[in-house]
Amino acid sequence: MHDSPPKIKVEQFSSWYGDKPVHKEISFHVRANEVLGIIGPAQSGKTTLLRAINRTLELTAGARSTGTIQVDGEDVRWVANVYELRRKIGMVAPLPVGLPLTIYDNVAFAPRCAGLSRKSDLDALVEKCLRQAALWDEVKDRLDSLGTKLSGGQQQRLTIARALSHQPEILCLDEFSIAIDPVTTMRIEEVLKELRKDITIILVTNLTQQARRLADRTMFLWNGEIIQLDRSEVIFSENPGNQKTYDYVHGIFG
Amino acid sequence: MISRRRRYEILSERSIETLIYLCGISAIIFVFGICFFVFREGLPLVFKEDTNFSLGKFFFSTEWFPTSMANKRYGALALIVGTLTVTILAMVIAVPFALGATVFLSEFCGGKFRETLKIVIELLAAIPSIVWGFIGLTVINPLIIQVFHVPVGLNALNGAVILALMAMPIMVSIGEDALKAVPDSYREAALALGATRWQMVFRVLLPAAKNGLLAAVLLGVGRAVGETMGVLMATGHAVNIPFFRDDGSFNWGWMFESVRTLTATIAAELGETSQGSDHYRVLFLIGVLLLSITFVINLTADLVVKGIRKQK
């Protein structure tokens, strides 16, 4: 169906926090420009998987992993510049994090760290990212007020704008709707539908219906193992072919 | 738009990390440096031939005559006893007050009053030891003479009062942390069972916080043992074991005898010794002794505090 090489390729990946296993030899791949939904109950290793992909897992004490993760055919473990890898991947955490900087500086933070300093470039980039995250109209008059003083929903969109500011090729969203109201959630979902044209999206979500609305394919991760990975129509159908998937999607366990 | 190839990013990161690492381990370097240099100047005396010094006499003789022309003697027993006397007496005075103040501060007052008290205590903790010594000399000294009708006010009691005043603020602030670490649910549970706050403090709070309070006392002891200028000026500075009279009977007025501590001896005599002489080296040996005592105290306090964390 797709001949292009996979954007992310995970093979035989296992991980542990101390002695506690998280993933048990999982393998899958993410195609370029698709939206991959990941569903599953808490503690099933969803967040850890994202952190392994952008190599922030190693910053946690006691975490270790085996197996390979390739991004664009390059093993993330051996990339020459890990910061460049992280810039290639945008990451949105479950709880909105406004850095204690102005709104402008929040978005300009990553480009500045990467060495971009010309004011006009930064201005253009900040506006573009804030527009993409559907926040521009609300904050364009107060770009120099503190990002931490925004409301929760606005902060989450600010986080998305920041994740876009280093122009990633992959966007990982980790249960982004957990702390925001349904209206804002719907607005962000609209944003994602726009973004999927240009970039690959991994959407970890606690709302199974959100995966159904947005994802091309959906992966059901449970207890560190992939129970099923298939097109969303199949996963969310009346007959996904796996009893556990059916039970979880229909709220019978989990 | 963003320049993605930046090798120096990694290079500069490496160099700053190395610098931070070096600063991080500097504490270890300094501690080893302190041990090394103090031992380096002091230890040669232990192994030196043809000297009046011997370790046995150092620990068990009370004869401290380092500047005698005919017969130099280096017995530090009286100094060790002096340090112990003053320290223990200071703790006897300080611990009840510090404990009371700690409990009052954390359980019986609140809001602005508490904040003010804490600030006052913090300011007291910042008063330099030389000022305390000055207070001992000019305020406590005449006070002791008047109150107890003794000829000299510069004695063990004076030194102990000064040390107690110095150690109390520290003990209060560490002790308060210990009480703060007791979960509020303990207090609420006790009060909900109908205990008065008095009962709550004695039956619940103090037992629960005993390790932290012990650590506070230990750190107070460490501070008192190591204190120099205060005791140098306040204790009268006489080499003397205060507990016995010349005829060997127990001296009930030992509190009013002048004593001399290990720290004060170094401070008073180091300036007059010539580098490398026996006297100079024996003062460094006293430093080694002090270093060992405070290490033991600090390690114990650290273990006691760790013990609390493990329980939780």
Place this chain on the structure above:
Amino acid sequence: MNSTPSSPATSPAPFVSNPRVRRKLRQERIAQAVFATMVVLMLLPLLGILVYLVVRGAPLISWEFLTTNPSKGMTAGGIWSALLGTVWLVVVSLAFSAPIGVLAAVYLNEYAKDNWFTRVVNLAVVNLAGVPSIVHALFGLGAFVLFFGMGRSILAASLTLAVMTMPVVITATREALGAVPMSFREACWNVGATRWQTIRRIVLPNAVSGILTGVILEISRKAGETVPIMFTGAVFFRAIPEGDLFAYRLTDQCMALSMHLYTVTTQVTGAPAALPFAVATVLILAIILINATSIAIRAWLRSHRKW
């Protein structure tokens, strides 16, 4: 319990006092009174003493007292060379201990893994803080003055002070760094900021007030210490040009306020009775002023949180 007739739950009028309850209330009041007395007994004499010192010393203090050298065998004149000496010692020693202390705290809080080595470093910091000042003095003499050949000088004395007071700034900085939420760091790492960029642009700026508090406390410690400088660089007397802030050189010996108090109290005869009190007053007021600054910064910090 139910059989107790006075049990509030079963009593028809629950708040009517009975002997038991009244006894309890009395106990409560006694407890409060006892503890309050303890505090009063601890604090009042101390404050009284300090006021006494200041009252006796104040008449002698004037602008002239601060800006003239001691004279006539230190029985007359002011404290200029001692005051300037203390300032030099504090500034030079701060130049060493503040950056090293802050970076050491950065290492311990941001980089150190939870392993035995980190525990050893922590233990070293604790022990460094617990080493008696007189032992620091011996170290300064053995290491800086003799081994490194600095001689008795401002440099040697400052380095001794720096080693001695560094734990203060390490502890305060660690606390300040620890108060910056972990999520900020993770957010920075996620957008490709390096660890140092994260620390420099986000963590340190948000901990700066706490760090400043630690540095100021360190200044007050340095200004008051006597023993560590006694054998490493401070002298009883030295006249310097009045009014010249750069009258000292790094290799000079200097006077210091704390040492000067010791000198005029115990070594000088024939000085006016108020002189030591005046020196003590200047020292106390300076220290209280420095500490008050740190307390003010902390209060300001509490009211200006950015998150």
